[in-house]
Amino acid sequence: MKKISISTRSRTELIDVTHQVAQAVKEMGISDGICYVFVPHTTAGIIINENADPSVGKDILMELNKLIPLDDGYSHLEGNAAAHIKASIVGSSVTVLVEGGRLCLGTWQGIFFCEFDGPRSRQVWVKVTPDGPSGGHIG
Amino acid sequence: MKKISISTRSRTELIDVTHQVAQAVKEMGISDGICYVFVPHTTAGIIINENADPSVGKDILMELNKLIPLDDGYSHLEGNAAAHIKASIVGSSVTVLVEGGRLCLGTWQGIFFCEFDGPRSRQVWVKVTPDGPSGGHIG
Amino acid sequence: MKKISISTRSRTELIDVTHQVAQAVKEMGISDGICYVFVPHTTAGIIINENADPSVGKDILMELNKLIPLDDGYSHLEGNAAAHIKASIVGSSVTVLVEGGRLCLGTWQGIFFCEFDGPRSRQVWVKVTPDGPSGGHIG
Numbered sequence: 001m002k003k004i005s006i007s008t009r010s011r012t013e014l015i016d017v018t019h020q021v022a023q024a025v026k027e028m029g030i031s032d033g034i035c036y037v038f039v040p041h042t043t044a045g046i047i048i049n050e051n052a053d054p055s056v057g058k059d060i061l062m063e064l065n066k067l068i069p070l071d072d073g074y075s076h077l078e079g080n081a082a083a084h085i086k087a088s089i090v091g092s093s094v095t096v097l098v099e100g101g102r103l104c105l106g107t108w109q110g111i112f113f114c115e116f117d118g119p120r121s122r123q124v125w126v127k128v129t130p131d132g133p134s135g136g137h138i139g
Numbered sequence: 140m141k142k143i144s145i146s147t148r149s150r151t152e153l154i155d156v157t158h159q160v161a162q163a164v165k166e167m168g169i170s171d172g173i174c175y176v177f178v179p180h181t182t183a184g185i186i187i188n189e190n191a192d193p194s195v196g197k198d199i200l201m202e203l204n205k206l207i208p209l210d211d212g213y214s215h216l217e218g219n220a221a222a223h224i225k226a227s228i229v230g231s232s233v234t235v236l237v238e239g240g241r242l243c244l245g246t247w248q249g250i251f252f253c254e255f256d257g258p259r260s261r262q263v264w265v266k267v268t269p270d271g272p273s274g275g276h277i278g
Numbered sequence: 279m280k281k282i283s284i285s286t287r288s289r290t291e292l293i294d295v296t297h298q299v300a301q302a303v304k305e306m307g308i309s310d311g312i313c314y315v316f317v318p319h320t321t322a323g324i325i326i327n328e329n330a331d332p333s334v335g336k337d338i339l340m341e342l343n344k345l346i347p348l349d350d351g352y353s354h355l356e357g358n359a360a361a362h363i364k365a366s367i368v369g370s371s372v373t374v375l376v377e378g379g380r381l382c383l384g385t386w387q388g389i390f391f392c393e394f395d396g397p398r399s400r401q402v403w404v405k406v407t408p409d410g411p412s413g414g415h416i417g
Contacts, residue, residue: 001375001382034175034268036312038375040384042328048231049223050181055214056223062214063207063224068341075333075340084327084334085341092326092387093373095232097140097177097266104140104264106179109231125382127375129312130410132269173314173407187370188362189320194353195362201353202346202363234314234371236279236405243279243403245318248370271408 001127002027008118012065012083014047014057017124018110021096022103024126031101033130038093040125043083043117045090051110064089064116083116090114098128140266141166147257151204151222153186153196156263157249160235161242163265170240172269177232179264182222182256184229190249203228203255222255229253237267279405280305286396290343290361292325292335295402296388299374300381302404309379311408316371318403321361321395323368329388342367342394361394368392376406 002024006015017037025035039046050056064086074081094111097104105111113124141163145154156176164174178185189195203225213220233250236243244250252263280302284293295315303313317324328334342364352359372389375382383389391402 001377034266036373036375038373038382040382040387042326042334042384042386047227048181049227053215053217055216056181056220059213059215059220060224060227063211066211067206067345072341072344074337076331076337077333078331081334081337085338088325088327088338089228089367091230091369091372094230095175095177095234095373097175097264099140104177104179106181108181109179125375127312129268129407132271132410173405186366187320188366192354192356194355195320195359198352198354198359199363199366202350205350206345228367230369233369234316234373236314236316236403238279243316243318245320247320248318268407271410 001125004124006113006122008115008120008122011118012061013115013118014061014112016051016110017113021111021126025098025103025128026101028128030128030130033098033128035096035098035103036127037111038125040123043080043087044122045087045092045114046094047090047112047114048094048109050108052108080117086116140264143263145252145261147254147259147261150257151200152254152257153200153251155190155249156252160250160265164237164242164267165240167267169267169269172237172267174235174237174242174267176250177264179262182219182226183261184226184231184253185233186229186251186253187233187248189247191247219256225255279403282402284391284400286393286398286400289396290339291393291396292339292390294329294388295391299389299404303376303381303406304379306406308406308408311376311406313374313376313381313406315389316403318401321358321365322400323365323370323392324372325368325390325392326372326387328386330386358395364394
């Protein structure tokens with residue numbers, strides 16, 4: 001796997017990592033396969049959404065912060081229970097098809113690391129598995 | 140990959156695509172492997188849930204619409220911020236095991252395309268990767 | 279695939295299945311690859327989050343129960359619509375990289391089966407696909 005390092009700067013923040021993931025795929029030299037992007041943290045997650053208009057990411061964060069308030073009578077005493085809950089909802093990994101050495105994303109799609117308990121040093125793990133001999137490529 | 144085309148008819152709508160995905164798997168002729176189902180859109184998602192009683196899908200949509208209102212002081216000016224947020228929460232892909240040429244789904248499970256900003260022409264991308272020589276099939 | 283059986287004891291409950299999944303990976307004897315963990319139910323899900331402090335799981339359940347109330351004017355008449363909605367939000371599967379025969383999880387990460395309509399007998403399906411000959415392992 002390849003490990004991408006990220007420094008987040010706010011408590012909650014979306015960071016576009018599409019370029020770094022695409023670069024990792026390129027460096028692995030695999031033309032056709034599946035790309036797995038995994039976040040090894042419990043107070044951060046990863047999503048695929050629009051990266052053209054930055055207001056989309058702002059709205060996603062705002063609404064998640066509204067739905068899952070920072071303080072809500074939580075049992076966990078470290079002050080970051082909301083971050084754990086948000087991470088559970090958005091998930092720890094995304095999967096993207098790879099063809100011709102490139103991530104198969106829709107026109108408006110980008111990959112966002114979701115910081116819910118920053119600022120911190122974080123990682124994103126990327127692995128690409130190549131298609132087998134029979135390929136999975138018909139059609 | 141195989142591309143399935145869908146025409147949605149409402150602003151928010153769940154569409155059962157289990158049959159089309161199963162058909163794509165069959166056409167690829169791969170007996171054992173993993174099936175990836177990916178939605179290349181930022182205002183639509185994909186889930187696995189009950190497809191026996193259509194009221195389940197109605198309830199899922201109703202509750203998501205309640206949690207993430209159409210208007211909520213969003214920054215994104217295209218009027219579909221709620222759709223981006225819902226897509227981020229349900230996710231852009233599902234993964235299903237394939238054995239004997241068939242999707243391994245539980246008795247009540249179906250695959251639903253989730254339209255959150257329709258009606259529109261949409262796509263669902265399907266890829267199946269075959270098990271390698273050592274199979275991953277013990278047990 | 280390997281099938282792990284679980285008996286849940288409450289209506290809503292998180293059950294740490296990390297050890298069973300790791301054990302299944304070990305028994306399959308695959309050193310490097312991808313591990314897919316799939317829940318074949320429509321009122322249960324699966325997440326990756328902290329398994330050190332049990333209060334984290336309690337908070338995740340509490341907040342999901344608050345966001346998606348047991349009764350909320352649902353159409354589905356079996357009394358478990360909320361469970362279907364929660365399952366759709368957290369998702370039916372997780373994917374974890376495997377290296378050296380071990381699950382690549384972050385320090386604080388564990389895999390939790392999420393019961394939303396128990397108590398019941400449940401299953402978790404695990405499959406590991408080995409890396410192909412070219413490996414996907416550079417870096």
